[in-house]
Amino acid sequence: MSGLIGAATSAAQKRLSFRSALESGRLHRFPGAFSPLVAKLIAEIGFDGVYVSGAVLSADLGLPDIGLTTLTEVAGRGAQIAGVTELPTLIDADTGFGEPMSAARTVTVLEDSGVAGLHLEDQVNPKRCGHLDGKAVVPTSEMVKRLRAAVSARRDPNFVICARTDAAGIEGIPAAIERARAYADAGADLIFTEALSTPAEFAQFRAAVNTPLLANMTEFGKSELLTATQLSDIGYNVVIYPVTTLRLAMFAVEAGLREIDSTGSQSGLVNQMQHRSRLYELLRYHDYNQFDSDIYNFALQGVTP
Structure with a gap:
């Protein structure tokens, strides 16, 4: 009956699996789960990991994605989702819920929740959805402090800390590349560049950055919906489909209620x-x-x- 009520794989083993995935040279697919039940389906179908989106968690609470959720809410939902599968779970930690010291506490709390990694972004707090206009990013030096604080708080060296930059649409891709390099130097294990548009832009980023890279294939945004094969050929390490399952479910629910x-x-x-x-x-x-x-x-x- 191992793994029946809870996952048989420990959080430490899942983190080791995620760490190994980043070093495998193969693209790993992490669909978003808006509930533990969805996470179980993701695992059954054979995906590589589970993603917990901040935008989805906000929407599920009836809130816009503008930094209104709390660390307690995010950690609680993350623990529920991570606990039902043998797959590693990556969770959206927004800007770290405050100043660098808050980002450090965020790492300890989310590490205790059982997730395998988190991502922190360089937006000004409160943040907004990465595919909306009007975003603002903090200076590179401030994000570096945020990341160094997060890395210093990590107890399990296999807990993955991903740095997301929203600078491409604000300062341009060369500036985003420079930020990515600085974030990697600060200890980020994985780089997530938000709102790249074309395959050429994804390839440009891959050619310029040595750190493992994450691609966001969200619908109705600024990015072309590239296939897993395209992203694999470009050399990306992780792809997330953050809101897909929620959008599918809500479309069906709305149509059904109207009928x-x-x-x-x-x-x-x-x-x-x-x-x-x-x-x-x-x-x-x-x-x-x-x-x-x-x-x-x-x-x-x-x-x-």
Whole structure:
């Protein structure tokens, strides 16, 4: 029954797996999960890891992605998602929830939550969605302090600290490249350049930076939706699909609710639903039943009810 109620793989092992992935020379795919159940499906299908998006977590709370969530909320959701699969989980830690000292505490709290890594960005706090206009970035020196504080707080050397830069759309790609190099020098293990547009821009960044790179394939943004093969050929190490599962789910939920509102019944939607048997399969109901039977298989002798 190992791995039934919780993951059989320890947080330390997942971090080692993530660290090894960055050094493998192969592209690793991390779809976003808006719930632990989605994370279980991501693992079952055979992806390499799970991503927890700050924008998705905010949206799930009914909030815009402008830095309103707290470290406690992010860590709690991260722990729930990371705990149900054997895959490493990368989580969005925004700007570190404050000044450099806060970024250091963010690392310790998220490390304790069981995730395998986090990313910190160089936006001015409060931040905004990386694919919106009107962003502002802090000076490189300030982000370097943020990263050094984060790295100094890390206890597990395999916990991955990713640095995200939003500078490409503000200061230009050459400036973003210089920032990426400075962030790597400050101890970042992985670089996430937000809102690159074309394959040529992704390739330009890859050619200029030696550190492992993460690509964000979010829909309706500034980036072309490159295939995993394209990103692999360019030489990227990780790709995230941060909001995809939430967008798919919300589209279906809205369409279904509107049909119920207009027709008075969900009967026309049944063929579009996940069947109860499939949900039970994903949740491993049979294994839980067997587990329960194996433990509670005794009878009290000589006791009159």
